[in-house]
Amino acid sequence: MSQPFATIAIVGLGLIGSSIARAVRQALPDTRILGYDRSGDVCARAQALDLCDGYHAEFGPELAEAQMVILCVPVGAMAVAATAMEPHLSAQTIISDVGSCKASVLTALRSALPQAVIVPAHPVAGTENSGPESGFASLFKGRWCILTPDDRADVEACGKVAAFWQALGANVETMDAAHHDLVLAVTSHLPHLIAYTIVGTASDLEGVTQSEVIKYSAGGFRDFTRIAASDPVMWRDVFLSNKDAVLEMLQRFSEDLSALQRAIRWDKGDELEALFTRTRAIRRSIIEQGQDDAKPDFGRTHQ
Numbered sequence: 001m002s003q004p005f006a007t008i009a010i011v012g013l014g015l016i017g018s019s020i021a022r023a024v025r026q027a028l029p030d031t032r033i034l035g036y037d038r039s040g041d042v043c044a045r046a047q048a049l050d051l052c053d054g055y056h057a058e059f060g061p062e063l064a065e066a067q068m069v070i071l072c073v074p075v076g077a078m079a080v081a082a083t084a085m086e087p088h089l090s091a092q093t094i095i096s097d098v099g100s101c102k103a104s105v106l107t108a109l110r111s112a113l114p115q116a117v118i119v120p121a122h123p124v125a126g127t128e129n130s131g132p133e134s135g136f137a138s139l140f141k142g143r144w145c146i147l148t149p150d151d152r153a154d155v156e157a158c159g160k161v162a163a164f165w166q167a168l169g170a171n172v173e174t175m176d177a178a179h180h181d182l183v184l185a186v187t188s189h190l191p192h193l194i195a196y197t198i199v200g201t202a203s204d205l206e207g208v209t210q211s212e213v214i215k216y217s218a219g220g221f222r223d224f225t226r227i228a229a230s231d232p233v234m235w236r237d238v239f240l241s242n243k244d245a246v247l248e249m250l251q252r253f254s255e256d257l258s259a260l261q262r263a264i265r266w267d268k269g270d271e272l273e274a275l276f277t278r279t280r281a282i283r284r285s286i287i288e289q290g291q292d293d294a295k296p297d298f299g300r301t302h303q
């Protein structure tokens with residue numbers, strides 16, 4: 001595999017940044033990796049794992065050696081990180097990111113770096129864990145990576161970023177940022193909101209103890225607890241950054257939930273069965289397409 005970039009910089013060495021570093025080491029071993037994290041502790045932990053070729057808690061002149069910088073920080077921290085690195089960037093450096101929402105991040109990056117070549121990306125792959133220890137090299141294999149360049153984006157730069165993600169095993173798709181945010185609001189953001197809600201509701205129940213919730217959390221509820229363990233800062237930022245699309249999807253969800261409530265109240269078994277039959281078919285077509293990696297796997301081991 002030819003390497004799209006001789007040197008890259010990864011800013012934020014948590015789950016996604018460290019997974020990129022590991023995947024680059026495996027798939028593009030000649031690529032030099034400059035690692036950045038504002039936390040000295042995270043830099044030290046990343047160094048102990050030998051993830052990068054250099055570790056920095058602050059940006060310096062070495063950043064200009066990177067042909068691509070990938071911002072792997074929470075979406076609410078993208079502007080701060082971009083502003084801090086601005087004085088050290090080369091004009092040719094491609095700026096990319098992995099943020100879970102795209103429109104707000106693009107606005108933040110364009111305003112912090114008005115002259116930069118920007119190619120936003122979102123690898124639709126992750127787990128409920130955070131930090132450099134939780135990353136793994138195979139995270140992106142067979143998963144989608146969505147690029148959301150605007151009409152100012154450089155075609156050659158988009159091709160290089162696509163080639164980079166393909167080298168890490170991802171399938172690349174290009175989409176408008178606003179459309180991305182609408183799709184992900186229903187496929188990723190709303191499910192997280194529902195999981196956070198249901199686990200909170202169960203733990204607040206009077207007459208049911210916390211230990212009973214844990215002890216009898218079989219099947220469905222247990223699946224929700226994995227998602228509800230996802231990083232609080234990352235998800236706070238996702239909901240605040242993709243507010244409009246999430247509120248739109250939440251409105252539709254509430255209406256559908258009310259319809260189900262009514263069907264249960266008035267014993268409309270046929271309505272319940274029709275919906276459940278439709279949703280079962282969706283799950284089965286996901287499995288048929290070989291995308292059944294959404295299953296919870298509590299003892300998951302990664303390489």
Ligand SMILES: NC(=O)c1ccc[n+]([C@@H]2O[C@H](COP(=O)([O-])OP(=O)(O)OC[C@H]3O[C@@H](n4cnc5c(N)ncnc54)[C@H](O)[C@@H]3O)[C@@H](O)[C@H]2O)c1
Binds near residue numbers: 011038100127131
């Ligand atoms: N976790 C997932 O499942 C997942 C999947 C796809 C995309 N994403 C996106 O990836 C990004 C990172 O998520 P993660 O799960 O790797 O988070 P993480 O918490 O594991 O890592 C984030 C790292 O960024 C560092 N950081 C924060 N602000 C910084 C700054 N201003 N400068 C430098 N470093 C800074 C933190 O110290 C931390 O080490 C987020 O934008 C998220 O939306 C996450």
Ligand SMILES: O=C(O)C(=O)C[C@]1(C(=O)O)C=C[C@@H](O)C=C1
Binds near residue numbers: 124187227
């Ligand atoms: O599998 C999980 O734990 C995830 O939440 C991963 C997941 C998703 O919702 O699919 C979460 C946020 C990302 O932006 C991309 C992937």
